[in-house]
Amino acid sequence: MEKGDKVWEVFVQKKSGLPFKHVGSVRAYDKKMAIQNARDLYTRRSEGRALWVVPVEAIVSVPLDNADAFFDPADDKAYRHATFYVTPEGVNHL
Amino acid sequence: MDKFEQAFNQIIEDDLKVEPRDWMPEKYRQTNIRQISQHAHSEIIGMQPEGNWLLRAPSLRSKQVLLAKIQDEAGHGLYLYSVAETLGISRQEMNEQLHNQTAKYSSIFNYPTVTWADMGAVGWLVDGAAIVNQVSLQRTSYGPYARAMVRICKEESFHQRQGYEIMCQMAFGTAAQKEMAQDALNRFWEPALMMFGPHDADSVHKGQSMAWKIKRESNDHLRQRFIDRTVPQAEYLGLTIPDKGLKFNEETGHYETSPFNWDEFWNVVNGNGPCNQERLDHHKKAHNDNRWVREAAEAYAEKTEAQVA
Amino acid sequence: MKITIENNEAKFLFRIADTSLILAQRMAELCSNAPFLEEDIAISNCSLDLFGRAEELYKIIATIEGNKFTPDDYVFRRNEREFFNIKLVEQPNEDFAWTITRQFMHDVWAKEVFTQLSSSKNEELVGLCSKVLKEIEYSLLHSRDWMYRLGLGTEESNKRTQDAIDHLLKYVEEIFNFDDLDKEYFSDCANIERVWQEEINRVFSEINIERKEIQPLSMRDFRDGFHSEHIGHLLSIMQYLPRAYPDAKWS
Ligand SMILES: [Fe+2]
Ligand SMILES: [Fe+2]
Ligand SMILES: [Fe+2]
Numbered sequence: 001m002e003k004g005d006k007v008w009e010v011f012v013q014k015k016s017g018l019p020f021k022h023v024g025s026v027r028a029y030d031k032k033m034a035i036q037n038a039r040d041l042y043t044r045r046s047e048g049r050a051l052w053v054v055p056v057e058a059i060v061s062v063p064l065d066n067a068d069a070f071f072d073p074a075d076d077k078a079y080r081h082a083t084f085y086v087t088p089e090g091v092n093h094l
Numbered sequence: 095m096d097k098f099e100q101a102f103n104q105i106i107e108d109d110l111k112v113e114p115r116d117w118m119p120e121k122y123r124q125t126n127i128r129q130i131s132q133h134a135h136s137e138i139i140g141m142q143p144e145g146n147w148l149l150r151a152p153s154l155r156s157k158q159v160l161l162a163k164i165q166d167e168a169g170h171g172l173y174l175y176s177v178a179e180t181l182g183i184s185r186q187e188m189n190e191q192l193h194n195q196t197a198k199y200s201s202i203f204n205y206p207t208v209t210w211a212d213m214g215a216v217g218w219l220v221d222g223a224a225i226v227n228q229v230s231l232q233r234t235s236y237g238p239y240a241r242a243m244v245r246i247c248k249e250e251s252f253h254q255r256q257g258y259e260i261m262c263q264m265a266f267g268t269a270a271q272k273e274m275a276q277d278a279l280n281r282f283w284e285p286a287l288m289m290f291g292p293h294d295a296d297s298v299h300k301g302q303s304m305a306w307k308i309k310r311e312s313n314d315h316l317r318q319r320f321i322d323r324t325v326p327q328a329e330y331l332g333l334t335i336p337d338k339g340l341k342f343n344e345e346t347g348h349y350e351t352s353p354f355n356w357d358e359f360w361n362v363v364n365g366n367g368p369c370n371q372e373r374l375d376h377h378k379k380a381h382n383d384n385r386w387v388r389e390a391a392e393a394y395a396e397k398t399e400a401q402v403a
Numbered sequence: 404m405k406i407t408i409e410n411n412e413a414k415f416l417f418r419i420a421d422t423s424l425i426l427a428q429r430m431a432e433l434c435s436n437a438p439f440l441e442e443d444i445a446i447s448n449c450s451l452d453l454f455g456r457a458e459e460l461y462k463i464i465a466t467i468e469g470n471k472f473t474p475d476d477y478v479f480r481r482n483e484r485e486f487f488n489i490k491l492v493e494q495p496n497e498d499f500a501w502t503i504t505r506q507f508m509h510d511v512w513a514k515e516v517f518t519q520l521s522s523s524k525n526e527e528l529v530g531l532c533s534k535v536l537k538e539i540e541y542s543l544l545h546s547r548d549w550m551y552r553l554g555l556g557t558e559e560s561n562k563r564t565q566d567a568i569d570h571l572l573k574y575v576e577e578i579f580n581f582d583d584l585d586k587e588y589f590s591d592c593a594n595i596e597r598v599w600q601e602e603i604n605r606v607f608s609e610i611n612i613e614r615k616e617i618q619p620l621s622m623r624d625f626r627d628g629f630h631s632e633h634i635g636h637l638l639s640i641m642q643y644l645p646r647a648y649p650d651a652k653w654s
Contacts, residue, residue: 004392390556
């Protein structure tokens with residue numbers, strides 16, 4: 001391919017009930033082609049039962065420079081995890 | 095050293111993966127681009143020597159198996175091109191580099207496939223050698239490359255088997271078939287061993303690539319693993335490895351081979367193999383003859399996609 | 404080895420099986436020659452579906468014929484006049500417009516053919532049809548989408564598509580000259596033509612393609628094993644190995 005085609009990120013759902021997982025990308029000129037190319041590249045061995053393709057420019061990610069500001073503040077909030085709490089001995093099903 | 099470089103070094107040291115948005119030394123990026131695009135081009139050019147027999151495959155089964163295999167190789171090329179793209183090179187640039195010969199691909203694909211037995215030898219030896227290399231690369235330090243290798247190795251598992259199956263059929267078939275099988279082994283044995291690249295002592299990029307964990311095991315190490323696995327497979331077939339100096343060293347537990355013909359290797363690398371010109375011309379022709387198709391797809395997308403997006 | 408066909412149903416099914424096989428072989432020619440890699444994979448997939456379909460049909464034929472021959476015998480040991488594919492599918496890949504147009508014309512035909520065969524009395528065939536119809540549905544999606552891209556893309560792509568269509572339409576007339584055998588095994592021959600004409604005309608009109616009048620051609624019928632010159636070349640390539648080494652086994 002040379003120009004006019006776009007990169008699409010591909011997400012596959014293996015079975016119903018499971019989350020969609022990012023598997024890679026494909027190039028294609030239009031939506032229909034993108035979903036067909038994704039099908040042929042990522043599900044030839046029955047790897048999926050549902051597919052999403054998303055134009056790569058539609059994906060927003062955290063800028064590298066801000067990564068610390070985004071994620072570090074979560075590090076000292078252990079109270080969000082169940083293991084933070086002590087369960088009295090003999091008490092079950094908590 | 096700034097905090098980004100420190101973070102990068104830490105990732106390498108801790109055996110974690112470098113991801114596309116992480117900071118990385120420019121040389122690390124370029125080395126990966128060179129290696130990954132070369133790998134991608136090899137998958138794609140590798141479609142041709144096998145495609146050469148696709149229309150002449152001698153049974154419905156072998157035809158479907160071969161087509162599925164070549165199709166996998168196209169897919170491997172695509173995975174790898176998109177990995178390289180995460181490092182900031184476009185598919186178009188890579189294609190141009192292939193066409194103007196600034197990018198290389200594995201020399202093994204510059205050898206002709208002259209009989210059907212070569213489909214056996216290619217699957218058994220060429221895919222076999224590629225798999226040894228690719229399994230090792232599952233631990234490479236660039237995350238997207240490592241993940242592509244995991245996927246590729248999973249798909250490769252049938253390639254070597256289909257090749258060996260053809261070898262079995264021919265080695266245990268009629269006298270003419272056995273002769274073809276031996277002839278194919280004779281022609282592909284040494285080129286397959288040279289796929290692992292120059293000896294460690296002569297390897298230019300080795301040091302830094304190993305330090306950055308782009309490459310995880312040395313050429314000679316991987317080659318030895320392949321030889322040790324393959325010699326008994328040839329024995330089972332009742333075929334003779336075309337190397338009079340081949341012997342098993344009881345002490346080391348490894349096979350030893352005669353010196354390879356590196357002059358031929360470098361000559362093929364430098365463009366003078368039996369099929370270098372044909373492979374490149376074939377690729378260019380498919381690309382150029384179909385430019386109008388891509389232009390049509392582009393024009394159609396411009397007319398129709400704009401309305402929705 | 405002389406391949407014989409005893410039963411009418413087998414004789415009829417060869418038309419469908421051979422059509423799948425020859426088109427599969429034609430599609431396989433695009434491997435490593437497609438306009439771009441993604442499309443290479445897509446075309447290979449269609450080709451694989453068609454080879455698989457042909458193989459299953461030959462198995463059904465072999466069963467009907469009392470297993471005197473194997474599917475590989477049917478593929479590799481018959482001569483030009485013993486193949487019964489529609490001529491449309493043996494036409495060459497002059498360019499991508501030919502490939503896509505041929506595919507589209509075939510897919511529209513095949514969809515109605517296998518829809519009708521799914522009410523056959525042959526249970527094996529009915530089982531195969533449900534799988535095949537899904538493949539055709541997908542292939543049609545692919546070939547029809549491309550008809551739109553090529554027809555409406557650029558001036559050049561429209562012209563190439565028009566040229567391909569003008570050529571390939573010559574090989575359509577015979578498809579609908581149904582004989583008694585067709586009438587016995589299809590539930591509604593006339594509908595095969597009706598569905599085909601409707602869909603083809605609908606798509607052509609939407610993609611800026613003119614359907615030119617084709618004069619009836621003096622062409623002998625594929626049902627009697629008549630072909631264009633292309634078939635001989637296709638077979639000589641496809642059958643080379645088993646013909647050159649008649650006593651060798653291949654799997
Ligand atoms: Fe591969
Ligand atoms: Fe492979
Ligand atoms: Fe390969």
